[in-house]
Amino acid sequence: MLEIKDLWVALNGTQILKGVSLTVGRGEIHSVMGPNGSGKSTLSRALAGHPSLEIISGSILFDGKNLLEMAAEERARAGLFLAYQYPVEIPGLGNSEFLRMAYNAKRVAEGKEELDAMEFEDILDEKMGLLGMDSKFRERGVNEGFSGGEKKKNEILQMAVLDPKLAILDEIDSGLDIDALKVVAEGVNSLMTKDKSLILITHYQRLLDYIRPDYVHVLSDGRIVKSGGPELAHSLEAEGYDAISAGAVR
Amino acid sequence: MTTQTADTPREVEIIQGFIGSLVSGIGKEPLLSVKEESIRRFGELGFPKRKHEMFTYADTRELAETPFSARRVLSAAGFAEPLTGHILAGCERSVIVLVDGYYSPTLSNIAGVSDHVVVTALGVAAQNGRILAMLEKSAAVETDVFAALNGAFFRDGAMIRIKTGAKLSTPVQVVLLSSGSKDPQVVSYPRILVDAGESSEANVIVTYAGFGGPYFVNAREDVIVGDGASLGYCVIQADGPESWNMTKLAVDVGANGRFNHTMAFNGGKLARRNIEARLKGEGAKIEISGASALAGKEQTHIYARVYHDARGCESSQLFRNVVAGDSKASVDTTVIVGYGASGSVSRQLVNALVLSNGARADAKPNLMIYNDDVKCSHGATAGGVNEDQLFYMTTRGVPRADAEKALVAAFLRSVTSLLPTPASAETAEELIVRKMERLK
Ligand SMILES: Nc1ncnc2c1ncn2[C@@H]1O[C@H](COP(=O)(O)OP(=O)(O)OP(=O)(O)O)[C@@H](O)[C@H]1O
Ligand SMILES: [Mg+2]
Numbered sequence: 089m090l091e092i093k094d095l096w097v098a099l100n101g102t103q104i105l106k107g108v109s110l111t112v113g114r115g116e117i118h119s120v121m122g123p124n125g126s127g128k129s130t131l132s133r134a135l136a137g138h139p140s141l142e143i144i145s146g147s148i149l150f151d152g153k154n155l156l157e158m159a160a161e162e163r164a165r166a167g168l169f170l171a172y173q174y175p176v177e178i179p180g181l182g183n184s185e186f187l188r189m190a191y192n193a194k195r196v197a198e199g200k201e202e203l204d205a206m207e208f209e210d211i212l213d214e215k216m217g218l219l220g221m222d223s224k225f226r227e228r229g230v231n232e233g234f235s236g237g238e239k240k241k242n243e244i245l246q247m248a249v250l251d252p253k254l255a256i257l258d259e260i261d262s263g264l265d266i267d268a269l270k271v272v273a274e275g276v277n278s279l280m281t282k283d284k285s286l287i288l289i290t291h292y293q294r295l296l297d298y299i300r301p302d303y304v305h306v307l308s309d310g311r312i313v314k315s316g317g318p319e320l321a322h323s324l325e326a327e328g329y330d331a332i333s334a335g336a337v338r
Numbered sequence: 339m340t341t342q343t344a345d346t347p348r349e350v351e352i353i354q355g356f357i358g359s360l361v362s363g364i365g366k367e368p369l370l371s372v373k374e375e376s377i378r379r380f381g382e383l384g385f386p387k388r389k390h391e392m393f394t395y396a397d398t399r400e401l402a403e404t405p406f407s408a409r410r411v412l413s414a415a416g417f418a419e420p421l422t423g424h425i426l427a428g429c430e431r432s433v434i435v436l437v438d439g440y441y442s443p444t445l446s447n448i449a450g451v452s453d454h455v456v457v458t459a460l461g462v463a464a465q466n467g468r469i470l471a472m473l474e475k476s477a478a479v480e481t482d483v484f485a486a487l488n489g490a491f492f493r494d495g496a497m498i499r500i501k502t503g504a505k506l507s508t509p510v511q512v513v514l515l516s517s518g519s520k521d522p523q524v525v526s527y528p529r530i531l532v533d534a535g536e537s538s539e540a541n542v543i544v545t546y547a548g549f550g551g552p553y554f555v556n557a558r559e560d561v562i563v564g565d566g567a568s569l570g571y572c573v574i575q576a577d578g579p580e581s582w583n584m585t586k587l588a589v590d591v592g593a594n595g596r597f598n599h600t601m602a603f604n605g606g607k608l609a610r611r612n613i614e615a616r617l618k619g620e621g622a623k624i625e626i627s628g629a630s631a632l633a634g635k636e637q638t639h640i641y642a643r644v645y646h647d648a649r650g651c652e653s654s655q656l657f658r659n660v661v662a663g664d665s666k667a668s669v670d671t672t673v674i675v676g677y678g679a680s681g682s683v684s685r686q687l688v689n690a691l692v693l694s695n696g697a698r699a700d701a702k703p704n705l706m707i708y709n710d711d712v713k714c715s716h717g718a719t720a721g722g723v724n725e726d727q728l729f730y731m732t733t734r735g736v737p738r739a740d741a742e743k744a745l746v747a748a749f750l751r752s753v754t755s756l757l758p759t760p761a762s763a764e765t766a767e768e769l770i771v772r773k774m775e776r777l778k
Contacts, residue, residue: 136733139725164735176730180748180755189744190734197735229748246734 089114089254089285090135095146097127097134103144104130106310112254117286119296119321122307123329128289129173131307132256136170137163151253164190165197167253171243171260173289178230183242184212186230187249194250215248219275236263244272248279255279256287261295273298293325306332348403349384353377356490359408369464375477376489383483392482395668395700396610396639401582406525406554408491409438409517414445420549421445421515424576426761429511429543434496437515439526439557441496454504454540460495460529469497469531476560476588482612485586488527488558495529495558498542502535502564509541509570509759518551518581525554532560534567536592541570541758545765552580552607559585565592565619570758573601574765575609579636583609593619593648600756601628602766604773605636605665613642617651617679627656629753629766631746631773632665632697642671646679654685658753660746661690661697672704675712682709686716691723691749693742747771 090112097105104127112118120128134141135148137160148155150168158166178186184205191211192202203211216223219241231239240263247255257276261269276299280286288301296304296318304320305312306329314320314332324332356377360370385402386393417437425433431450434457435442441459448455464470480486498510514528532542546555555577563569577583583606591597603609615624630638644653659667673684690699701718723745731741750770757763 136729138729159738160729160732161735161737164733170733172730176726178727178730178745178748180751181744186731186734186744189731189736189740193735193737193740250734 089116089151091149093147095131095134095148096144097130098142098144099130099140104310105134107146108307108310108312110305110312112285112287114285115282116303117280117288117299117301119288119290119301119304120307121290121304121321121324126307127310128307129258132170132258132287132289135163135168135256136160161193164250165194169247169250169252169255171240171247171255171257173258173262175231175239175243177232177234179232181230182227183230184209184226187212187246190246191249211249215245218248218278219245220271221245237265237268240264241268241272244275248275251279253283254285254287256289258289259291260288261290261292269295270298293321296321308332345384346402348405349381351405352487353381359491369461369470369473371470372464372473372477373490375474376480376486379477379480380483380486380490383481383486385483392612392641394670394702395666396608396637398484398608398610401554401584401608404523404554407522409524409526410493414442416517417442417445417515420517421513424513424515424545424547426509426511426543426545426759426765428759428761429509432508433511433513434498435513435515436494436496436528436530438517439492439528440494448510450508451506451510454501454506454538455510456499456501458497458499460497460531463497463531472560482586484556484584485558485612488529488556488586492527492529492558495531497531497533500532500534500538500540500567500569502538504535504538504540506538506540509543509762512542512544514544514546514555514557516546516548516553516555516577516581518548518553518578520551523552523554525556528555528557530557530559531562532569532571533562534564534569536564537566538564539568541572543572543574543758543762545574545576546583546585547576548578548581552578554582555584557585559587561587561589561597563589563591563595563597563622566594567592568596568598570598570600572599572758572762573611574762574769575601575603575606576765576769577604577606577609579606579634581606585610586612586614588614589624590616590618591622591624594621595619595623597624598756599624599626600753600758602754602757602769603628603630603638604769605630605632605638607635608637608639610639610641613640613644615642615644615653617644617646617653618648620648621650622648623652625654627753627756628669629658629750629770630667631660631750631770632667633662633773635664637666639667640669640671642669644671644673644684646673646675646682646684648679650681651679652683655687656753657688657701658750659688659690659699660693660750661699662693664694664696666698666700668700668702670700670702672706673714675705675707675709675714677708679709680711682712682714684712684714688718689749690720691746692720693722693746743771
C-alpha cells in the first residue's frame with residue numbers, strides 16, 4: 089500500500105526527516121510515536137504533498153504509484169487521507185458544502201456523476217450519525233470556532249465521507265474527551281475493512297487500546313529509531329523515549 | 339476643501355447644456371430651485387483635477403472628458419423584457435422601476451405592499467415643503483461634483499414613503515435600469531428618496547442593472563430613517579463591465595433608528611459610491627457592509643463619511659474586496675464623532691483579497707474624534723488566498739482552482755450573508771460566482 093524509502097525532507101533549509109523508511113501493507117495498522125518535534129507531522133505533511141516541504145531524496149510508492157510526482161489533490165483522489173493535528177478553519181465555507189465538494193471531486197475522478205446537495209445530505213446524515221455529531225455542524229463554517237475535540241471529530245467525518253485507502257491520523261486523540269475518543273475510535277474501526285490501511289500518530293497508549301496497531305514505530309530526530317509490535321507502545325509508556333537511546337526499551 | 343470654478347471647455351459645455359435644457363423644458367421644470375442650486379455647486383466644485391481629497395483612488399478624468407448625452411426615454415415599452423431577469427423572487431408585487439432615471443408606474447408593481455408603501459414621482463413629492471426644503475438644502479451644500487450633476491440634470495425620480503409604524507414582511511425592490519449605447523455615449527440621472535416613517539420596519543433592495551451597451555448611470559439616493567425606524571437597505575450593483583456607475587447615498591438616521599446598509603458590487607469600468615451618513619438622533623445605529631469581486635480592468639471605490647452627531651450612536655463598517663487581473667478597489671472611510679456625541683461606538687474594517695500582481699486594493703479607514711467618551715476601532719488587511727486553507731482543501735481532493743474559488747466566495751460571504759433576503763443573497767453570490775470564472 090505504502091512504501092517510503094530513505095526519505096529526506098527539509099523545511100526552510102532545515103533538515104527535518106533524515107532517512108525515513110516505512111512500509112505499510114494492505115489492511116495494516118501502524119502507529120508512529122516519538123518525542124515532540126521529532127518530525128511526525130512533517131512526515132504526514134510530506135505524504136499529503138505539502139508544497140513548502142523540500143523533498144531532498146528518497147521515494148514514496150502509494151498503491152504502486154510514485155506519490156512524489158502527484159499533487160496534493162491527486163494524492164487525495166488516489167485514496168490518501170490526512171487527519172490534521174491542527175485542522176484549518178475556513179470561515180464562510182459551509183462544512184457540508186465543503187464535504188460535498190470533496191466527495192464530488194472523488195466521484196468525478198472515479199468517472200461518476202456528481203451528487204446534488206439533497207442526495208449528499210443523506211450520505212452526510214449517516215456519517216454524522218456514526219460519529220454522534222450534531223447537525224448544527226453542517227452549516228457552520230469548516231471548523232470555524234469548533235472546539236479542539238469538535239475539530240478532530242470533523243476530521244474523522246471527512247475521512248468517513250471520503251473512505252480513503254490509507255488514512256494518516258495525526259494525534260487524532262489530542263483534544264478529545266474520554267467519551268469522544270471512544271466514539272471516534274469506534275468510527276475509525278468501522279471504516280477499517282481488510283483492504284484499508286492506517287497510520288496512527290499518537291503520544292498515548294490510550295488510543296491504541298481502542299484501535300489496535302499491528303506495528304509501532306518510534307520516530308526520533310527525523311529517523312525511525314525503533315520498530316516493534318503493540319508491546320513497544322506499552323514499554324514506551326512505562327519507560328519514556330529517553331530509555332530508547334539508553335537501550336532500555338526492547 | 340478646494341473650491342474651483344468651471345474652467346474646462348467640458349465644464350462650460352455642461353453649464354450651457356443646463357441652460358439649454360431649461361429653455362427647452364420651460365415652465366414645466368419640476369424642482370427648479372434644486373437644479374439651479376446644483377448647477378451652481380457644479381460650477382464651484384468642478385471635476386476633480388489632479389489630486390483631490392474625495393477622489394484619491396478613483397480616476398475620473400475619462401468620465402469628465404466624455405461628452406455624454408442624456409437619455410430621454412419616455413416609453414417603458416422596450417424595458418419590460420430586459421427587466422425580467424432583475425426582479426428578485428419575492429419582490430414581484432413590491433417592485434419599483436426607474437428606466438434611465440424615469441419612474442415607470444407601468445413597470446412597477448407595489449400591489450403586495452400598497453398598505454404600507456406610497457410611491458410618488460419626485461416632482462410631485464416635492465410639493466411637500468419638508469421634502470423640497472431637504473432637497474434644496476442638500477443641493478446647496480453638496481460636496482461631490484457628480485452628485486451636483488445629478489442634482490442639476492435629473493428629470494424625474496421616485497419617492498418611496500414607508501408609512502409610520504408599518505412593518506413590512508416583504509422586501510421592496512427598486513430597479514434602476516439603464517439602456518446603453520456606444521454611440522452616442524449616454525448618461526442617466528436616477529434619483530430616489532426613501533422616507534422610512536417613525537417606527538417602521540422594512541427592507542429595501544436597490545438593483546443597478548443595464549443592457550444594450552455601455553452607459554453612465556449617475557444616481558442619487560436620499561434616505562431618511564425616522565425615529566425608532568429600522569431600515570435594511572441593500573444595493574446590488576449589477577452593471578456590466580463597460581459601464582460607469584457613480585452613486586451618492588445621503589442618509590439621516592433619527593433617534594434609535596437603525597440603518598443596515600449592505601452592498602454587493604459587480605464593478606464596471608468605474609463604480610464609485612459616496613456614502614454620507616448622519617446619525618442625527620440619540621441611540622441611532624448604522625451598519626455598512628460592502629463586497630466586490632473584480633476582474634479585468636474593473637474598479638469599485640467607496641468613499642464614506644459617517645457622522646456621529648448625537649449621543650450613544652453606533653456605527654460599524656465592514657468591507658471585503660476581491661481584486662484580480664488589473665482591477666482596483668478602494669475604501670476611503672472616515673468616522674467623524676462630533677463634540678456632543680458621547681458614548682459613541684464605531685468599528686471600521688477593510689479586508690482585501692489580492693489575487694494578482696496587477697490588481698490593487700487600497701484602504702484608508704480614518705477617525706476624526708471631537709469627544710473623549712468613545713470606543714472606536716479600525717483596521718485594514720490585504721493579502722492573497724490563505725495557503726493553509728488552500729492546502730487543506732486540496733488534501734481533500736478538491737482541485738486547486740475550485741478551492742480558490744470557494745475560498746474567495748467564503749471570504750465575501752461575511753458580507754453577502756448579511757444581505758436581507760435569500761433572493762438578494764443568491765443574486766449577489768451569482769454575481770460573484772460568475773465573476774469567479776474571470777478571476778485571475
Ligand atoms: N513552519 C516551520 N518553520 C520552522 N520549523 C518548523 C516549521 N514546522 C515545523 N518545524 C520544525 O520541524 C520539526 C518537526 O516538527 P513536527 O511538527 O513534524 O514535529 P512532531 O513530531 O509532529 O511534534 P509534536 O509531537 O509536537 O506534534 C520541529 O522542530 C519544528 O519546530
Ligand atoms: Mg505533530
